[in-house]
Amino acid sequence: MQRTKLSNAECPIARSLDEVGEWWSMLLMRDALQGLRRFDEFSQSLGIAPNMLTRRLTALVEAGMLERVPYSQRPLRYEYVPTAKGEDFATVLMAFVDWGNRHYATEGESVQVVERQSGKRLQLTFTDPDDGRTVAPAHCTVQPGPAASAAMRARLERIRTR
Incomplete structure (x- = not known):
């Protein structure tokens, strides 16, 4: 079944979901924003099939969220680095942490949003x-x-x- 494209929708939520709404994409952005850069790092972190990982990384590059940067010429290999647009996505992911902790962390919070320097807990x-x-x-x-x-x-x- 063909997925409906939302890129021309007027709603900014719909447009955003068209680019990063697929759950692998969001998890890849989470990992990229936490410092993972290489294909094998993403694969190991997520346990995602290589063909799906390739498709998702390509889609995130095309969406302007990640940039492919060569790190080896022989063999040619790339790192995936968040762009400024991708860095801005951290706000969305931190909102997910805040919301998920309030509604789905029945066993307690395994991740919290804190100020980097002080370690003090933050709220949205x-x-x-x-x-x-x-x-x-x-x-x-x-x-x-x-x-x-x-x-x-x-x-x-x-x-x-x-």
Whole structure:
């Protein structure tokens, strides 16, 4: 069955899922952002079939999340290094850690988001760009942006007035 392409969807969640929504891709980005770079490192970490690993790495390179950088000429071998776009994905993965810990870590947290230097535990918040004040996700919502279509504006208005 052919998967529906979401790259032209207006919703930023749908567009993002089109690029990195496949679970192997998210786990590969997790590993890349934690410092793994080479095919064999990803393979060992994930236990993923080589053909699937090749497809997922290629897709992440094409999506601009990873860059292929040669590390050996004979034989030619590559490392997969997160791009700036890929580095930005760390925020998404840390949000998954926060959410997963709250809802699926019944046995206790095996991973926590902490400040690198102090080791102090952190929680997910958003920051007001004007005054620096933090706002918890529970106090946030979405609204139509300047480029929103009439259909998107209507959809969000229907949801808001429920």
